[in-house]
Amino acid sequence: MDLIHHKRILDPSFDTNELDCRWVEDKSWRYMLDFPTPPRKIGDKTVIVFEGLDTVATVRLNGKEILKSDNMFICHRIDITKHLLDTHQNTLEIDFASAARIARGVEKDHPEHWFIAHQGESTRMGLRKAQYHWGWDWGPRLMTAGIWRPVRLETFSSRFEDVSVQYSVDEKSKDCQGVIDVHVEADSGAHVLLALLGPDGSSVFDKQITVDRSAQVPFALQKASLWYPFGYGEQSLYTLTCNIVHGNTVIDNVTRKVGFRKAELVQEKDPYGKSFYVRVNGIDIFAGGSCWIPADTFIPRISAQKYEELLRTMVESNQVMTRVWGGGIYEEDTFYEICDELGILVWQDFMFACGSYPAFPEFLDSVEREARQNVRRLRHHPSVVLYAGGNENYYIQETYKLTYDYAGDKDPQSWLRSSFPSRYIFEHxxxxxxxxxxxxxxxxPDSPWGDGKPILDNTVGDIHQWEVWHGLMKPYQIYGELGGRFNSEFGMEAAPHISTIKHSISDPRERHPSSWTMDFHNKAGQQQRRLASYISDNCKVTSLDLNNWVYLTQLLQSEAMHYAYRSWRRQWGKPSQRRCGGALVWQLNDTWPATSWAIVDYYLVKKPSFYAIKRELSSLSVAVMRKHNNDWTKLFPSRPDTIEYDLWVSSSKRTHVENAIIELRFISIRTGQDCMPRQHRTARIDANSSTTISEDVKLDCPHDRDAFVIFAKLRIDDKVVSRDYDWPQPYKYLSFEDRGLKVKLDESRKQISIAAKRPIKGLIFGERPGLTLSDNGLDVMPGEQYTVDVDGLQDGEALTWTFLGQEDVPACKL
Incomplete structure (x- = not known):
């Protein structure tokens, strides 16, 4: 960031500038500052606080070395009282060595360990630096160095060293009992005032105590206002204030927002193996959500506003959990505070990813210090419900057959002597x-992991389902057959909207699907072949200009999310039969403008897949799906005599819904007419469950009957709350001529009305930063009225759209 500011390099987010920045990682860098000695009284202490140094740093004050650090995740507090000069300015110098070179040296110095990495260099395992800095399959290699979190001076006579709250909750009575644990650093006994304010600001507890070093203060709340995840109750937050008082003067103050809740990971034997889902305050939670990677290559330029806007997209799309991935960072305080406020559950990985990590003593000491600091920082956040050892590290163990006897060897010391010493870190x-x-x-212990069983065992623990896209590149239509007890990673790539591509690629000649720059902004291995395979399997390709390519990749990513979330949410089932406990798509966001698995791009522009997830995770979601027994890429021409379908409704509501009306139509794709009589069902939708309306329903399909869409609509109190569509597969064999689409923008330019004479697949409106829609990537059925709210459409700006079968001509405009 400093080099960009001083115009020594161009921003590596654009074009292929990344390549011109590679020299930076081989250099050492020095930061210098002169500052005056702060005023202080006799007996005061002055410390310098480094919240984050990236990564191999030597710090000198007035020429004297005061710190050496090689872990960017650790905060340092250095007493510099005796080193400050009273007569003139003090000089602070921080030298940052090349992390790439130091990491290579660590690997060389430890030949006893087999350094194995998927992604980046194997050397990254020996250095506690954000692992994605070495490059990943969604982001650039940019080996940063410098001050990545604040540096400050503190002068004090007394201060809080730590304040924490430990508590237990009875979810039935809502009574809460706990202890406020106070640690102070003081020259003598400190007078401490504690106060706990309720969510409405009223005082519920206060106490004055004297603390020499530490004190534990019990408290009790009757019928506390509990904290619930989004969609399940209020996000009630209490305010804890702690003041050190000398006389009438407040010497130090700590304020914490605290939410009281009971969180459990339910792992019980059931008909499918062993369950894996989260329960909060006695309520089972289907953890539909997404994985989180750093929101920028350069962490300090992520504003609080960007954090809030990104996390609010989760609530907008009905997501209730995010997983902070283990190759990034322990996120900023702002991130967790927003999750607390919005009710987003956080699955927090420790920062280990895709590798066999060493376990020599100095490394373990550093890891333990890192872990303790960050757990202490995060433990008061009610949103943080689960810690995991890291990401896909047991993939390495299994792939390379490293020593791992889960059931037979329970001695942590023996793990240190094995070929997989990482087990000591993750399991001890x-x-x-x-x-x-x-x-x-x-x-x-890790993600994925399941009681020491193979990583793709779908009966226990969580799994990363990459047989779609990676692996055998299976059809996304069979996601429902591929899931496990908790699907903590899966995904399909898509290009961002045209606006993002134009902003990040300056040369118009490079804005086409197979250009070097387009490929450069997609770091996934074999990305073009995989994208092209899924497109050719499913869609008729008449053109591969940029607009068409973007449209088709976005449509298929949206379709993949539709099949995944629809199928796995059905498997949420009922109490005691929770076959699937959650689905976290890889990934919510991007670190730079790219074609990737993200559903919201670097500029916060939402892809159609975002809206597919929003629809599938709504509090009530109807679903209809015909069954298939043969190759999805060759299905439609077989034209079976009969088909079977299932119809169900998924609910996250805490109460049953009576008298729900489900309408079912069978609509000819060619004519738009109903080719079979409409059906109406009245049903009771069970609370927090998936309710089967019809199963294994057989339909006669004479060969002279048109291909048709099965269209389901759910109405509650005469209001349409959900729609779903099941189309013949694959789309490439269908004809979409003469759809009779009508798109109308009202006079306020705030609402779009949509209607069609014949079924339309994948109506996608063009989006850009500042232009937001309430829905996108729509299927449109004749006889149905659809409206989409739009905000940010400028005067004179054309609204553009494309749908399947029309994408080979320029996008329509209004």
Missing amino acids: LLPKVVAEESPGSIYH
């Missing part, structure tokens, strides 16, 4: 830290 060190620093918190 980290759970010990979590248990000691945040008693009662949920810990899971």
Whole structure:
């Protein structure tokens, strides 16, 4: 960021500038500052606080070395009282060595360990630096160095060293009992005032105590206002204030927002193996959501506003959980505070990803310090419900057949001598830290992981389902057959909207699907072949200009999300039969403008897949799906004599819904007419469950009958709350001529009305930063009225759209 500011390099987010910045990682860098000695009284202490140094740093004050650090995730507090000069300016110098070179040296110095990495260099395992800095399959290689979190001076006589709250909740009575744990650094006994304010600002507890070093203060709340995830109740937050008082003067102050809730990971034997889902305050939660990667290559330029806007997209799309991925960072305080306020559950990985990590003593000491600091920082946030050891590290163990006898070897010391010493970190060190620093918190050894069984075992633990896109590149239509007890990663790539491509690629000649620059902004292996395969399997390709390419990739990503969330939410089932406990798409966001698995791009522009997830995770979601027994890419021509379909409704509501009306239509794609009589069902929708309306329903399909869409519509109190569509597969064999689409923008330019004479697949409106829609990527059926709210459409700006079968001509405009 400093080099960009001083015009020594161009921003690597654009074009292929990344390549011209590679030299930066091989250099050492020095930061210097002169500052005056702060005023202080006799007995005061002055410390310098480094919240984050990236990564191999040597710090000198007035020529004297005061710190050496090689872990960017650690905060340092250095007493510099005796080193400050009273007569003139002080000089602070921080030298940052090349992390790439130091990491290579660590690997060379430890030949006893087999450094294995998927993504980046194997050397990254030996250095506690954000692993994605070495490059990943969605982002650039940019080996940053510098001050990535604030540096400050503190002068004090007394200060809070730590304040934490430990509590237990009875979810039935809503009574809460706990202890406020106070640690102070003081020259003598400190007078501390504690106050706890309720969500409405009223005082519910206050106490004055004297603290020499630490004190534990019990408290009790009757019928507390509990904190619930989004969609399940209020996000009630109490305010804890702690003041150190000398006389009438407040010397130091700490304020914490605290939410009281009971979180459990339910792992019980059932007909499908062993369950894996989260329960909060006695309520089972289907954890529909997404995985989170850093929102920028350069963390300090992520504003609080961007954090809030990104996290609000989760609530907008009915997502209730995010997983902070283990190759990035322990996120900023702002991130967790917003999750608390919005009711977003956080699955927090420790920062280990896709590797076999060493376990020599100095490394373990650094990891333990890192883990303790960050658990202490996060433990008061009610949104943080689960800690996991890292990401896909047991993939490495399994792939390379590293020593792992889960059931037979329970001695942590023997793990250190094995070819997989990482087990010591994930199954001994980290759970010990979590248990000691945040008693009662949920810990899971890795993601994926399931009681030591193979990583794709779908009967236990969580899985990463990459047989779609990666692996055998299976059809996304069979996601429902591929899921596990909790699907913590899966995804399909798509290009961002044209506005993002034009902004990030300056040369118009490079704005086509197979250009070097377009490929450069897609770091996934074999990306063009995989995208092209899914497109050719499913869609008729008449043109591969940029608009068509963008449209087709976005449509298929949206379709993949539709099949995944629809199928796995059905498997949420009922109490005691929770076959699937959650689905977290890879990934919510991007670190730079790119073609990737993100559903919201770097500029916060939503892809159609975002809206597909929004529809599938609504509080009530109807679903209809015909069954298939043969190759999805060759299905339609077989024209079976009969088909079977299932119809169901998924609910996250806490109460039953009586007298729900489900309408079913069978609509000819060619004519737009109903080719079979409409059906109406009245049903009771069970609370927090998936309710089967019809199953294994057989339909006669004479060969002279048109191909048809099965269209389901759910009405509650005569209001349409959900729609779903099941189309013949694949789309490439269908004809979409003469659809009779009508799109109308009202006079206020705030609402779009949509109607059609014949079924339309995948109506996608063009989006850009500042232009927002309430829905996108729509299927449109004749006889139905659709409206989409639009905000930010400028005077004179054309609204553009494309749908399947029309994408080979220029987008329509209004």
